[in-house]
Amino acid sequence: MKLLIQHGRVVDPVSGTVSIQDLYIENGKVVQLEKDIRQEADQVIDADGLVVCPGLVDMHVHLRDPGLTYKEDIFTGTAAAAHGGVTSVACMANTDPVVDNPEQIRYVKDKAAQANGVHVYPIAAVSLGMRGEEPSDADALKKAGAIALSDDGCNVDNANLMRDVMIHAKRLELPVLCHCEDTTMVEGRAVNEGSVSRQLWLEGRPAIAEEIMVMRDAMLAEETGAHVHICHVSTAKSVDIIRRMKKRGVAITCETCPQYFTLTEDEILTQGSMARVNPPLRTAKDIKGIITGLKDGTIDAIATDHAPHSAEEKSRPLTRAPSGMVGLETSLAITLTELYHTGKMKLPEIIKRMTYTPASILHLSSKGRLSLGSDADITIFDPEEVWTIDPEQFASKARNTPFAGREVKGKVKYTIVGGNVIYQDR
Numbered sequence: 001m002k003l004l005i006q007h008g009r010v011v012d013p014v015s016g017t018v019s020i021q022d023l024y025i026e027n028g029k030v031v032q033l034e035k036d037i038r039q040e041a042d043q044v045i046d047a048d049g050l051v052v053c054p055g056l057v058d059m060h061v062h063l064r065d066p067g068l069t070y071k072e073d074i075f076t077g078t079a080a081a082a083h084g085g086v087t088s089v090a091c092m093a094n095t096d097p098v099v100d101n102p103e104q105i106r107y108v109k110d111k112a113a114q115a116n117g118v119h120v121y122p123i124a125a126v127s128l129g130m131r132g133e134e135p136s137d138a139d140a141l142k143k144a145g146a147i148a149l150s151d152d153g154c155n156v157d158n159a160n161l162m163r164d165v166m167i168h169a170k171r172l173e174l175p176v177l178c179h180c181e182d183t184t185m186v187e188g189r190a191v192n193e194g195s196v197s198r199q200l201w202l203e204g205r206p207a208i209a210e211e212i213m214v215m216r217d218a219m220l221a222e223e224t225g226a227h228v229h230i231c232h233v234s235t236a237k238s239v240d241i242i243r244r245m246k247k248r249g250v251a252i253t254c255e256t257c258p259q260y261f262t263l264t265e266d267e268i269l270t271q272g273s274m275a276r277v278n279p280p281l282r283t284a285k286d287i288k289g290i291i292t293g294l295k296d297g298t299i300d301a302i303a304t305d306h307a308p309h310s311a312e313e314k315s316r317p318l319t320r321a322p323s324g325m326v327g328l329e330t331s332l333a334i335t336l337t338e339l340y341h342t343g344k345m346k347l348p349e350i351i352k353r354m355t356y357t358p359a360s361i362l363h364l365s366s367k368g369r370l371s372l373g374s375d376a377d378i379t380i381f382d383p384e385e386v387w388t389i390d391p392e393q394f395a396s397k398a399r400n401t402p403f404a405g406r407e408v409k410g411k412v413k414y415t416i417v418g419g420n421v422i423y424q425d426r
């Protein structure tokens with residue numbers, strides 16, 4: 001399969017450059033990258049006016065497979081990824097059973113190999129059954145193909161267990177991905193602690209519940225030397241803590257998600273359980289802190305925390321509905337609309353946080369880059385196309401997004417994995 005992509009605005013997130021170039025792809029690799037390539041090809045894509053960038057790498061996705069496949073499965077989840085321009089996903093272990101042993105890692109990898117080509121990298125649980133009591137067998141999990149450890153969905157309350165896991169993870173060079181929310185401060189609570197929780201007479205999940213655990217895990221990272229990655233950062237103060245810890249030389253990285261730089265807790269008032277997510281949507285001040293963190297590089301990555309739930313589950317009242325929202329099919333468009341079209345960030349800086357940095361954090365050394373010789377995982381999008389988010393069009397099984405009906409600017413046109421077009425917008 002030979003593919004020629006002509007006249008696109010090629011974004012290289014490593015050098016931070018944008019230039020009009022052609023790409024010639026053979027055997028799954030970029031073999032030529034220059035102006036006016038003259039080569040015979042099986043397929044030619046005219047990318048005039050379009051952006052050509054590395055395939056997006058989403059390091060925080062819930063594929064719900066095994067066991068929760070009424071919400072999503074590996075086939076529909078990777079189809080959603082392809083729709084969203086995402087060519088690599090790392091999937092969380094909070095399935096049923098939990099991915100805490102090599103057999104489950106193999107299940108995910110085998111099923112993903114029969115899907116549409118999107119690369120699926122399983123993350124293994126920190127603790128057996130994600131119960132926070134006994135550590136999983138990190139050596140065996142790594143051997144089977146786990147690329148990181150995380151009990152995401154749950155905070156690891158036991159600091160002693162977390163420290164032991166980090167000592168192990170350091171030796172194995174596995175990053176530890178932390179869902180930071182002190183359980184005692186958030187259990188059974190649906191929304192941010194603040195004006196909305198007071199209006200609704202609900203107990204809230206305070207910002208400090210997140211920040212205190214970000215601080216703890218950063219301190220454990222400093223002590224153990226392990227690479228700690230903070231998942232879905234949602235508060236301004238979490239960003240400040242991480243910035244300070246990075247300055248101290250701690251091996252800490254972090255991600256945020258589109259919902260945390262676009263939406264506030266007020267969404268709960270109009271959208272109810274559809275806007276329920278952990279950590280919860282916060283305040284305008286937090287959004288400001290998150291965007292500052294994205295701009296200055298404190299926040300390394302933009303992930304989705306794609307968390308599919310069924311229509312029935314999300315139709316329950318706020319306090320009884322599960323937390324989470326889908327994101328794979330809207331992430332790029334929302335990010336471009338909020339950060340690029342507003343002039344807050346430049347294109348290569350945005351793309352870097354959706355490709356090169358998450359790939360680096362997960363040691364996926366051949367992903368998230370677009371240069372001569374690199375893997376031909378490529379996303380092509382029209383940065384100017386305006387469209388309206390319609391969950392009925394999703395490839396995901398789930399429809400739970402608070403962005404339904406929102407007008408966005410920037411549309412995925414082609415998703416290419418290993419030189420094969422796996423999604424084309426028509």
Ligand SMILES: NC(=O)N[C@@H](CC(=O)O)C(=O)O
Pocket residue numbers: 062094152153154179276277278279305307308322323324325
């Ligand atoms: N973010 C969420 O609200 N929910 C996620 C778990 C998680 O990422 O914490 C889920 O698995 O549904």
Ligand SMILES: [Zn+2]
Pocket residue numbers: 152153154179231232278279
């Ligand atoms: Zn989480």
